[in-house]
Amino acid sequence: DTGVSQNPRHKITKRGQNVTFRCDPISEHNRLYWYRQTLGQGPEFLTYFQNEAQLEKSRLLSDRFSAERPKGSFSTLEIQRTEQGDSAMYLCASSSAGSSYNEQFFGPGTRLTVL
Amino acid sequence: QQQVKQSPQSLIVQKGGISIINCAYENTAFDYFPWYQQFPGKGPALLIAIRPDVSEKKEGRFTISFNKSAKQFSLHIMDSQPGDSATYFCAAKTSGAGSYQLTFGKGTKLSVIP
Numbered sequence: 001d002t003g004v005s006q007n008p009r010h011k012i013t014k015r016g017q018n019v020t021f022r023c024d025p026i027s028e029h030n031r032l033y034w035y036r037q038t039l040g041q042g043p044e045f046l047t048y049f050q051n052e053a054q055l056e057k058s059r060l061l062s063d064r065f066s067a068e069r070p071k072g073s074f075s076t077l078e079i080q081r082t083e084q085g086d087s088a089m090y091l092c093a094s095s096s097a098g099s100s101y102n103e104q105f106f107g108p109g110t111r112l113t114v115l
Numbered sequence: 116q117q118q119v120k121q122s123p124q125s126l127i128v129q130k131g132g133i134s135i136i137n138c139a140y141e142n143t144a145f146d147y148f149p150w151y152q153q154f155p156g157k158g159p160a161l162l163i164a165i166r167p168d169v170s171e172k173k174e175g176r177f178t179i180s181f182n183k184s185a186k187q188f189s190l191h192i193m194d195s196q197p198g199d200s201a202t203y204f205c206a207a208k209t210s211g212a213g214s215y216q217l218t219f220g221k222g223t224k225l226s227v228i229p
Binding site: 056 | 121147149151157158159160161164165178205206208210211215216217218219220221
């Protein structure tokens with residue numbers, strides 16, 4: 001399967017714990033995005049990487065959130081001191097800079113539940 | 116501020132019928148409009164997309180109609196099938212430097228009944 005993969009698929013944690021999610025983009029894609037989707041809503045943009053550089057961050061990305069893409073391949077999203085309001089599906093997408101439309105392809109997501 | 120407004124919130128169509136979902140936007144800098152299909156527990160899958168230099172794009176049973184002056188676009192699903200039952204999201208994006216995020220509508224839950 002050459003699509004975007006995300007791990008874990010599900011994460012249940014207690015309030016105040018730290019969690020980390022991983023995204024592996026489509027291999028030739030140099031652009032990577034993180035979105036958050038809550039129940040009954042469309043995905044909301046969190047942050048964007050081109051290669052290893054984080055070029056855009058949403059104001060939704062509070063200082064408890066940090067994302068990295070150290071070698072320009074996979075990316076991690078860490079949430080520190082989780083809150084119940086962080087419960088959501090965290091989606092990763094990737095695209096190719098060579099694509100004229102910059103089509104973004106999404107992974108299956110990581111569903112986070114904070115108790 | 117919701118930049119892309121999508122309607123209806125839910126839609127029930129009989130098998131073989133036409134499903135129509137509408138979206139409206141405010142930001143005239145948007146110049147790329149994709150539609151995504153999402154099944155429960157899955158990530159959104161790109162279905163079809165359009166740029167404002169054309170008024171219609173068709174791929175199989177899926178058609179996007181685009182009205183630049185009205186700042187509206189819609190998805191038409193012809194000969195709707197039970198397997199089309201999913202949530203559909205319209206989205207929009209600018210192509211200006213430094214802006215790569217998609218702005219999504221709130222979604223339309225489509226149910227196609229046999």
